[in-house]
Amino acid sequence: MRNKPSKILVEEACRTSRLVEKLRRNLPAAQFEVVETISDSPLRDPRRLEVVQFRGRFLKSCPGTRHYFCCGYQILHFGVQCSLNCTYCILQAYLNHPNLRIFGNQEDLFRELRQELATHRERLYRIGTGEFTDSLLVDPWTEFSRDLVPFFAKQPNAVLELKTKTDFIDNLRDLDHRGHTLAAWSLNAAPIRRREETAATTIKQRLAAAKKVAQWGYKLAFHFDPMIEYPGWREGYREVLDRLFSSVDTSRIVWISLGAFRFMPELKPIIQRRHPGSTVIYGEFIRGLDGKLRYFRDIRVELYAWMVDRIREVDAHICVYLCMEGEDIWQQVFGFSPQERGGLPAMLDKAVETRMGIAPR
Amino acid sequence: MNSIHEDLTINDLDWQDRTFALFALEPSAELRTSLQRHGILSPPWIWQKPNGSRVIVDGFKRLFWARREGLKTFECLIFPQDYDPARLMIERAAVKLSGAPLNTAEKSQLIARLTDHLSQQELLRLYLPRLGIPAKPGAIGKWVRLAASPQELLTAAACDDICERAALQLADWEGESQKSMVALLKQLRCSSSIQCEILDRVKEIALRDSIRKEQVLTDPAITDIILDETVNHREKTQLVRARLYRRRYPRVAAREERFVRDMNAAGLPSNVKILPPPSFEGATWQLQLYFQNPQQLMEMLQDLKHSVRTGQFAALIRP
Ligand code: SF4
Numbered sequence: 001m002r003n004k005p006s007k008i009l010v011e012e013a014c015r016t017s018r019l020v021e022k023l024r025r026n027l028p029a030a031q032f033e034v035v036e037t038i039s040d041s042p043l044r045d046p047r048r049l050e051v052v053q054f055r056g057r058f059l060k061s062c063p064g065t066r067h068y069f070c071c072g073y074q075i076l077h078f079g080v081q082c083s084l085n086c087t088y089c090i091l092q093a094y095l096n097h098p099n100l101r102i103f104g105n106q107e108d109l110f111r112e113l114r115q116e117l118a119t120h121r122e123r124l125y126r127i128g129t130g131e132f133t134d135s136l137l138v139d140p141w142t143e144f145s146r147d148l149v150p151f152f153a154k155q156p157n158a159v160l161e162l163k164t165k166t167d168f169i170d171n172l173r174d175l176d177h178r179g180h181t182l183a184a185w186s187l188n189a190a191p192i193r194r195r196e197e198t199a200a201t202t203i204k205q206r207l208a209a210a211k212k213v214a215q216w217g218y219k220l221a222f223h224f225d226p227m228i229e230y231p232g233w234r235e236g237y238r239e240v241l242d243r244l245f246s247s248v249d250t251s252r253i254v255w256i257s258l259g260a261f262r263f264m265p266e267l268k269p270i271i272q273r274r275h276p277g278s279t280v281i282y283g284e285f286i287r288g289l290d291g292k293l294r295y296f297r298d299i300r301v302e303l304y305a306w307m308v309d310r311i312r313e314v315d316a317h318i319c320v321y322l323c324m325e326g327e328d329i330w331q332q333v334f335g336f337s338p339q340e341r342g343g344l345p346a347m348l349d350k351a352v353e354t355r356m357g358i359a360p361r
Numbered sequence: 362m363n364s365i366h367e368d369l370t371i372n373d374l375d376w377q378d379r380t381f382a383l384f385a386l387e388p389s390a391e392l393r394t395s396l397q398r399h400g401i402l403s404p405p406w407i408w409q410k411p412n413g414s415r416v417i418v419d420g421f422k423r424l425f426w427a428r429r430e431g432l433k434t435f436e437c438l439i440f441p442q443d444y445d446p447a448r449l450m451i452e453r454a455a456v457k458l459s460g461a462p463l464n465t466a467e468k469s470q471l472i473a474r475l476t477d478h479l480s481q482q483e484l485l486r487l488y489l490p491r492l493g494i495p496a497k498p499g500a501i502g503k504w505v506r507l508a509a510s511p512q513e514l515l516t517a518a519a520c521d522d523i524c525e526r527a528a529l530q531l532a533d534w535e536g537e538s539q540k541s542m543v544a545l546l547k548q549l550r551c552s553s554s555i556q557c558e559i560l561d562r563v564k565e566i567a568l569r570d571s572i573r574k575e576q577v578l579t580d581p582a583i584t585d586i587i588l589d590e591t592v593n594h595r596e597k598t599q600l601v602r603a604r605l606y607r608r609r610y611p612r613v614a615a616r617e618e619r620f621v622r623d624m625n626a627a628g629l630p631s632n633v634k635i636l637p638p639p640s641f642e643g644a645t646w647q648l649q650l651y652f653q654n655p656q657q658l659m660e661m662l663q664d665l666k667h668s669v670r671t672g673q674f675a676a677l678i679r680p
Pocket of ligand 1: 081082083084085086088089090091132133134165200
């Protein structure tokens with residue numbers, strides 16, 4: 001299996017954790033080392049997996065800004081970094097801990113989660129794990145999904161989204177998910193996948209995995225994020241949409257998000273240094289209201305409107321949303337603003353209710 | 362064994378040996394005047410090599426002047442053959458660092474020479490700060506590459522025709538592209554920030570379009586600007602920048618041009634200005650009014666109300 005860690009560095013506090021126990025069982029050939037604390041180091045090693053005691057809050061709000069509409073998603077912070085090494089990845093900016101790091105004190109994570117969900121029973125929580133790492137990249141060895149999915153199955157007011165670029169889905173088979181877990185894939189045009197996501201699975205593999213989990217009763221989501229403008233982007237994205245819709249039944253798709261590539265200016269020299277062959281940063285980027293570089297608005301509108309039209313041709317009711325865009329772009333792409341529909345979080349809650357049949361009591 | 366003062370004849374020197382030479386321009390006007398008036402005041406350093414030849418360590422400009430002037434002998438400081446050349450280079454660096462500020466080319470060659478004798482850490486910690494260079498990882502490599510660059514680039518950097526940042530970037534450009542850019546920047550004589558902007562634009566256009574950088578520079582539109590004898594170097598700079606901007610950001614530029622056209626067509630009075638959001642991002646536009654008294658303001662507001670009602674404004678701010 002690709003991306004298999006072979007060096008496991010464990011903080012003393014996590015030595016006897018269930019997570020480490022599972023890692024020892026699933027990675028018998030790996031070299032384990034226990035240290036008091038794992039200090040930051042800029043040395044990148046894709047085979048290394050660090051298990052640390054996390055002392056912050058596990059549940060965080062999606063880092064939206066006031067300038068653009070945010071989906072109101074909650075991030076379940078179970079680890080950081082990713083060894084898939086996509087050229088555009090924001091995680092490259094975390095220079096001081098470049099290696100995969102998973103939090104060993106998962107009991108604390110579940111405690112916090114249980115408490116939070118119980119405190120606001122009236123509210124629907126859409127929670128995802130794929131913000132600071134890939135949701136399933138180390139799942140074959142951590143088996144985290146085997147705890148997480150059944151946990152969410154029992155939460156009346158929460159759904160879990162596992163977002164990945166892998167096909168590491170085996171742990172999801174036979175889990176009692178009760179329709180509370182969405183398996184989600186980031187998709188991109190095949191030329192972008194080949195050039196910029198070299199270590200991730202192919203689009204074909206992702207869609208085959210999506211098809212399988214759909215057969216296991218999971219709902220699906222897809223994220224075209226980051227969308228990249230390149231010569232021939234229409235054909236590229238058309239092809240992936242065609243493949244998507246011929247692989248899965250659209251009624252199983254709860255939402256599709258679209259997000260044009262945007263990045264912190266500090267990431268540009270990092271990408272130039274780490275991926276000199278990548279040209280993703282040379283589009284027509286302007287400084288957005290949040291300080292990030294993003295495509296000039298007309299380009300974003302063109303990308304989104306084109307995608308929305310293609311998706312609507314196949315399923316007019318699927319929830320399609322824009323990640324971190326403003327009123328003017330929504331108006332131009334959809335002809336309405338999320339505010340007219342109660343806000344973007346409410347639109348997504350509605351999609352959960354309609355397509356997953358879940359709503360807080 | 363230490364150095365000794367001695368008189369040497371000019372012809373005793375090995376003029377071909379450049380072991381200790383740094384890139385140097387002609388002596389400055391001040392140095393030339395001083396040499397003419399007082400001759401060589403501080404004795405050059407010479408190393409007596411184990412093979413017997415005598416190599417200039419420090420004082421190249423003075424000695425070249427002396428040779429040109431036909432001087433036969435000069436007083437110098439001789440370092441004996443068992444003197445460690447590494448130590449000599451480091452001592453020469455110390456002298457250089459305490460003297461007049463070094464030009465970019467000299468800095469690069471000093472760093473390159475010192476890399477043979479000092480560790481990266483020593484260089485970063487002790488020397489780069491004294492040269493006014495931020496001690497960042499990777500800095501030494503960049504300077505060493507500049508030191509090894511062709512004469513055109515080094516001369517342009519030494520004369521400040523090309524700023525330090527641009528010179529360091531250009532050191533990594535391939536032959537023809539580097540040559541074309543050096544020639545362009547020498548013509549434009551623009552500020553450092555504009556030099557770097559031009560470099561970035563050319564580089565990014567080339568990378569985006571998968572073409573060589575010199576293809577961007579030999580774009581007929583750029584060539585025409587350069588050859589145009591009716592415009593001065595400042596105007597040329599602006600024209601080159603505008604051309605590169607339009608090529609790098611065609612749609613943003615087109616939108617800006619459309620806005621200017623729409624503004625002109627709207628025929629708003631000169632004391633009313635509409636400003637789009639920066640880069641047309643977001644939906645917040647600005648209106649600026651210039652007035653002298655309440656009465657004038659009132660009249661302007663009435664006119665504006667009319668313009669808004671008739672859709673003139675909507676046309677201006679349409680996406
Ligand atoms: S899969 Fe996601 S988290 Fe991993 S490198 Fe790619 S963009 Fe980053």
